[in-house]
Amino acid sequence: MQLTKEEYSKMCETKSAKTKWWVTFPKAFLIGGLICVLGQGLTDIYSALGADKQSAGTLATVTLIFLSALLTALGLYHKIARHAGAGTLVPVTGFANSVAAPAVEFRSEGYITGLGAKIFIISGPVILYGILASVAAGLYFYITG
DSSP: OOOOHHHHHHHHHHHSOOOOHHHHHHHHHHHHHHHHHHHHHHHHHHHHTTOOHHHHHHHHHHHHHHHHHHHHHTTOHHHHHHHHGGGGTSSHHHHHHHHHHHHHHTGGGOIIIIIIHHTTTTTHHHHHHHHHHHHHHHHHHHHHO
16 A cells, blocks of 8 residues: 555644644643743752752752652653653753653663663753854854954
8 A cells, every 4th residue: 555645644633643833732731830830949958958059959950860860760750751741851850851761761772782772862962952053153253253
């Protein structure tokens, strides 16, 4: 059976679940916002404990990354992301999850062929194109002066 692009697109559209955007958008906004509020709360706590502003921000970021990796390892981050959608992808926690999830998934294949080979399977393109974009922006600002 040979399908045309139009037939395939129509078949995918009929089989795909319809998204209730009026529910998913507010949930993503709320949960993403709560993650950011947690980050700000951690920054304030670290500042109150005596860290300067920059160090408090760094400590809060490291704490959020740790919590994201921990929740991923416990299988809880996926449950939150199912409800929050893009709300969990935007903050630094989403990036930490994209690194930790393959590590958890492929750990049974061993440290080299599983963990080592596949840890950046999701986040690798983000890192690559982020570096390329920063180089392009740097060159642009260097040339334009």
